[in-house]
Amino acid sequence: MALLGYARVSTSHQKLTLQIEELRNAGVREDRIFTDMMTGATDEREGLQRLLARAEKDDVIICTKMDRMGRNTADMIHIVDACYKKGIAIRFLENGLSTEGTMGKMVIQILAAVAEAERERILERTNEGRVAAMASGVKFGRKQHPSTSLAITLIQQGEPLQTVISKTKISRATYFRLKRNRNS
Known part of the structure; x- marks a missing residue:
């Protein structure tokens, strides 16, 4: 059984340091931490793909938060299910949840759905704010050259x-x- 870690930030302006430190504190060796510095909205996350290819039966994948692992509910369910079928557990440090056992898998899937709903509400609020700003005369886009x-x-x-x-x-x-x- 190996402890494997996964950390992801959405942009190159963000730092992986805190997530990596949390994973190390949870007992994951440095050489077993896989990382990505890109949005979770894509399947092309090389670090996650390497992690999933490396993980074997009875291994445990540790991730700091659920939204670092999956891009939406369907993606999260796919990852959890694929790992579950291979006998690989996933643990999330933020809330102490684990896919170990039948109840753990069900709780993870429910929480992934809740997390996706929250992301959709954030997008709705952002779009509403953008529409309101445009209606009040705020100009978007690049500023004109002074001349x-x-x-x-x-x-x-x-x-x-x-x-x-x-x-x-x-x-x-x-x-x-x-x-x-x-x-x-």
Whole structure:
């Protein structure tokens, strides 16, 4: 029986350090900790795939939180079921849950469904906030170049490309986009 660990953060700006430390404190050796630095929304998580390929009967996979392991309920159920069929247990440190035994597997699946519902509620609230912000006049996207209005004026006056670029310091792409939008 081996203790294996899995840690994941969603972006490269986040750190795996805390999760790895928790896994080490739970008894997982450093060389048996598998990691990913990417969103859980994809199946292309190399660390998770290596972990699942490495895990054998009677091994225990330890993960700090449920949402680090699966991207949604279906994915979580698939991972739990595949491990369960191979005789591999999964333990979550945050809440002390384990797939060991029939009840453990059922509890994990229920909690995975609850976690997915919470993620969907967060997305709904985020979208509602975005719609409200747009309605109140908040502009999204990249800010305009400070010289955009001058560039538009020069283009309307028929100034050539090099003159507009040298006076405003806009890029060639911006010049042509502004010129195209003017003609639309």
